[in-house]
Amino acid sequence: MLNSKRRGIVLVISSPSGAGKTTLCKKLITEIKGVTLSISATTRKKRKNEIHGKDYFFKNNEEFLEMIENNEFIETANVFGCYYGTLKQEVLSKIEEGIDVIVDIDWQGTRQIEKHLGQDVVKIFILPPSINELESRLGNRASENKETFMKRMSEARKEISHYDEYDFIVVNDEIELAFNKVKSILYSERLRGFRQIESKLNLD
Numbered sequence: 001m002l003n004s005k006r007r008g009i010v011l012v013i014s015s016p017s018g019a020g021k022t023t024l025c026k027k028l029i030t031e032i033k034g035v036t037l038s039i040s041a042t043t044r045k046k047r048k049n050e051i052h053g054k055d056y057f058f059k060n061n062e063e064f065l066e067m068i069e070n071n072e073f074i075e076t077a078n079v080f081g082c083y084y085g086t087l088k089q090e091v092l093s094k095i096e097e098g099i100d101v102i103v104d105i106d107w108q109g110t111r112q113i114e115k116h117l118g119q120d121v122v123k124i125f126i127l128p129p130s131i132n133e134l135e136s137r138l139g140n141r142a143s144e145n146k147e148t149f150m151k152r153m154s155e156a157r158k159e160i161s162h163y164d165e166y167d168f169i170v171v172n173d174e175i176e177l178a179f180n181k182v183k184s185i186l187y188s189e190r191l192r193g194f195r196q197i198e199s200k201l202n203l204d
């Protein structure tokens with residue numbers, strides 16, 4: 001009855017580190033059709049198990065600044081003293097094709113991306129169940145030493161202070177529950193009238 005093509009959604013997911021955002025994003029791209037994850041560029045050092053081109057495009061400062069000069073980013077931010085940025089090529093053509101793009105970025109990048117892409121953007125903030133739980137999750141991370149842990153906790157508090165700038169808040173106390181909430185948000189947002197382009201209603 002209704003045949004329509006749809007614009008893709010830019011699903012921004014932010015959270016302090018340790019709230020389970022990475023797991024959620026991975027579940028979204030593996031379990032939901034028509035969804036992809038934007039790979040950011042960063043000057044942060046590669047961690048063990050990370051793969052260039054899969055987790056991030058790892059760049060040095062000079063390369064990153066050159067990419068800014070070349071206008072390759074939708075947004076950039078300095079997080080924990082390193083540059084991070086969302087690449088236009090990871091997002092723009094995909095939403096035109098009707099593919100939804102998950103963008104795992106901080107609150108600074110979220111503000112910029114919304115300014116550029118407006119209604120195409122849906123913003124979700126993932127909260128840990130409590131600060132105690134967050135502390136224990138961050139404390140358990142093998143790659144963090146004590147000083148990094150303290151810094152990450154203070155950055156986490158800063159990130160959390162921006163949760164009310166988001167459209168949806170999801171508390172991640174149980175991953176399946178949180179995943180189902182994010183999935184419901186995505187499915188509802190896909191149905192919004194203004195995202196349907198070239199709609200044809202046939203009432204015959």
Ligand code: 5GP
Nearest residue numbers: 017040076077079084085086104105106109
């Ligand atoms: P991590 O270094 O632990 O992977 O990420 C640190 C923080 O940087 C996370 O909060 C993550 O969401 C944020 N981040 C990752 N990529 C980008 C990006 O392209 N832009 C912005 N603004 N933040 C990012």
